[in-house]
Amino acid sequence: MKALRILMVLILTAFFCGGCSETNTEQNETAVDEESTFEISEDSDILLSVKSASDDSLVLGIYNNSSEPIYWGQRYVIEQSQGGSWYRLKEIELEEDEFFAWEDILYKLEGEGTTEENENWIDYYGRLSEGHYRIVKEFFTDVRQGERFGEIIYVACKFDVE
Secondary structure (H helix, E strand, O other): OHHHHHHHHHHHHHHHHOOOOOOOOOOOOOOEEEEOOOOEOOOOOEEEEEEEEOOOEEEEEEEEOOOOOEEEOOOOEEEEEEOOEEEEEOOOOOOOOOOOOOOOOOEEEOOOOEEEEEEEOOOOOOOOOOEEEEEEEEEEEEEEOOEEEEEEEEEEEEEEEO
């Protein structure tokens, strides 16, 4: 009877954990991909600031200094500075049947407004190695019936991981 209980526990454990997979989020050296192609706006009324940063996340301040609302989604890109150029980071390699997905959420910030976001990239990029980075986000100025209209603006903010 005791052996049957142990066998049942083992079977149940295998059943519940069989679909689990563990992604390696530890990185000793941050891997870069291609050189950045973003045209970062330097004169936008949208400003970003890093309130705090670590090797796996940051708190990002978003400031809308215009009188009109701005819109954006969850997606962002982390880039690393190397030799005076910016390079996109490679995302963590996943199993063949796994993929990354971003929730399709629309955020709105009224004119002259401010907000903060917590960005945690451990599942996308792993832990960043020591270096100079920037976070890039896409903003736009108008939205109608769920479609993007108006100017698309790429804004970046630099930060260091020590």
